[in-house]
Amino acid sequence: MARRRRKQKLPQDPIPVTIESVSHDGKGVCHIDDMTVFIDGALEGEELTFIYTNKRKKVGEGKVHEIIEPSPLRVEPGCPHFSICGGCSLQHLAADQQIILKQGILLENLKRIGKAEPETVLEPLTGPHWGYRRKARLGVRFVVKKDKMLVGFREKHSNFLAELETCKVLHPDVGLHLRDLSDLILALSIYNQIPQVEVAYGDEQGAFIIRHLEAFNEDDLSKISTYAEKMSLHIYLQPKGPDSITRLYPPENDDSFKPLSYALPEHNITHEFRPTDFTQVNMDINREMINLALKLLSPQPEDKVLDLFCGLGNFTLPLARKVAHVTGVEGSSELVIRAKENALRNGIENADFYAADLFQDFSGMKWAQQQYDCILLDPARSGAKEIAEYLPKFKAHTVVYVSCNPSTLARDTEIMVHNNGYKLVKAGVMDMFPHTAHVESIALFVNNKYKK
Numbered sequence: 220m221a222r223r224r225r226k227q228k229l230p231q232d233p234i235p236v237t238i239e240s241v242s243h244d245g246k247g248v249c250h251i252d253d254m255t256v257f258i259d260g261a262l263e264g265e266e267l268t269f270i271y272t273n274k275r276k277k278v279g280e281g282k283v284h285e286i287i288e289p290s291p292l293r294v295e296p297g298c299p300h301f302s303i304c305g306g307c308s309l310q311h312l313a314a315d316q317q318i319i320l321k322q323g324i325l326l327e328n329l330k331r332i333g334k335a336e337p338e339t340v341l342e343p344l345t346g347p348h349w350g351y352r353r354k355a356r357l358g359v360r361f362v363v364k365k366d367k368m369l370v371g372f373r374e375k376h377s378n379f380l381a382e383l384e385t386c387k388v389l390h391p392d393v394g395l396h397l398r399d400l401s402d403l404i405l406a407l408s409i410y411n412q413i414p415q416v417e418v419a420y421g422d423e424q425g426a427f428i429i430r431h432l433e434a435f436n437e438d439d440l441s442k443i444s445t446y447a448e449k450m451s452l453h454i455y456l457q458p459k460g461p462d463s464i465t466r467l468y469p470p471e472n473d474d475s476f477k478p479l480s481y482a483l484p485e486h487n488i489t490h491e492f493r494p495t496d497f498t499q500v501n502m503d504i505n506r507e508m509i510n511l512a513l514k515l516l517s518p519q520p521e522d523k524v525l526d527l528f529c530g531l532g533n534f535t536l537p538l539a540r541k542v543a544h545v546t547g548v549e550g551s552s553e554l555v556i557r558a559k560e561n562a563l564r565n566g567i568e569n570a571d572f573y574a575a576d577l578f579q580d581f582s583g584m585k586w587a588q589q590q591y592d593c594i595l596l597d598p599a600r601s602g603a604k605e606i607a608e609y610l611p612k613f614k615a616h617t618v619v620y621v622s623c624n625p626s627t628l629a630r631d632t633e634i635m636v637h638n639n640g641y642k643l644v645k646a647g648v649m650d651m652f653p654h655t656a657h658v659e660s661i662a663l664f665v666n667n668k669y670k671k
Contacts, residue, residue: 234270235287241262242257243625243656243658245656247259257280258280258283259281259308262292262293264290266286266287267283267286268287270282282375293312294310296310297387298310298387300384304373304374304383306372306386307654309654325648329625329643332626333630333631334636335636335637337662338642345504348654351388352388352389352500353390353498353500354419357371358370362380368401370383370401403443407439409431409433409439417495419498421478422482425451426454427447427452429454429455431456434458448468453468454466454467455467479492485506485510489564490532498531504649507649508651509537511661515661518542518593522543524591524592524595525545525546526597527594527603528550530554530558532557534595535558535570535572536562539567546573546589548572555572558572559572594617594618597621598622608634611639616665616667623651644663
């Protein structure tokens with residue numbers, strides 16, 4: 220029988236250090252003997268004391284105990300729950316410095332992993348720092364010891380839910396009304412069988428998906444519908460998996476129901492979407508990002524463009540307004556359906572959409588055997604390695620890569636630049652998730668060999 224490893228007892232006394240740098244996830248970095256320590260809530264150059272929260276042979280983690288000499292960039296967090304809630308990690312750093320930190324992370328990754336540096340560093344895209352987040356999954360739990368219903372995000376470094384009254388980064392219609400939502404849930408007969416509420420907001424309408432492990436009774440449904448009417452919400456119920464989601468309010472037979480949507484006024488486009496569909500959480504930055512991507516691509520009226528990981532057509536439809544033809548490819552067949560519907564709704568006839576797993580062999584597919592003038596990539600965190608390797612077959616002279624993970628962007632950059640002859644012309648960051656360590660970026664690659 221294997222012997223259970225005894226949990227290491229951590230030192231309890233505060234330890235004085237000077238912070239040398241800040242890590243990719245926003246933690247202060249210092250060294251004690253031959254150990255690297257990551258300290259939550261610390262900034263570069265600060266003198267402070269910290270307490271260990273985890274300690275291994277070569278790596279330790281800690282939290283700030285007392286700041287002796289603060290950084291001039293340190294600010295008072297705008298949210299009263301910042302010290303405990305794990306939803307944000309950078310509120311103690313001035314907002315204009317957060318994006319500079321993220322830019323440094325991007326450039327360091329491109330240089331170290333991608334072995335490339337952009338000829339031009341783009342000016343960061345920034346927007347509102349509060350109330351920007353339109354999508355979220357909120358945990359729900361009744362805590363007996365506190366006799367309280369908690370709704371929100373987990374505590375830092377913990378699976379426990381943080382005790383929140385408000386959330387300043389969420390859309391105000393939900394972020395300022397967390398207490399109303401928790402009161403509703405506590406009033407239901409199965410209040411302790413509701414683990415999650417998923418939130419989605421369009422330009423003019425919000426929707427909640429309530430996950431529940433037991434059935435609601437009629438009184439519960441009445442209370443939820445009354446709350447939905449009061450808060451002007453669409454409410455969906457999810458008793459099992461995603462396929463079990465049904466709309467409670469407005470009722471299915473209500474002719475006044477209008478789906479969630481967001482507009483791109485500069486392109487005369489409105490995207491409709493379902494609460495479960497992937498959409499960008501920050502619509503102000505999304506609109507700026509679309510405009511920047513199109514500017515970098517510089518599409519011409521006669522161009523054929525390929526939009527990979529196209530989702531519901533966020534980039535595809537604006538591109539279709541400017542070029543001869545756009546092909547959108549997406550892994551989710553549901554999002555492909557939504558993209559086709561949105562193209563039809565917006566009167567766009569020069570766009571085709573295909574469902575395909577872009578992490579597997581797609582070479583036999585019709586769209587993959589064609590050539591394109593420009594390509595836009597917007598993959599998930601795992602990046603687009605397979606696409607980067609396949610690029611020469613498309614013979615596209617311009618590629619714009621939108622990334623939510625600088626390390627996989629850098630990995631794919633090495634393939635594109637050192638294997639496939641592309642030049643990294645421009646790169647920059649976009650503040651899609653202010654107050655978090657999330658780095659959203661965009662890069663322009665050009666291969667003049669394919670220019671006509």
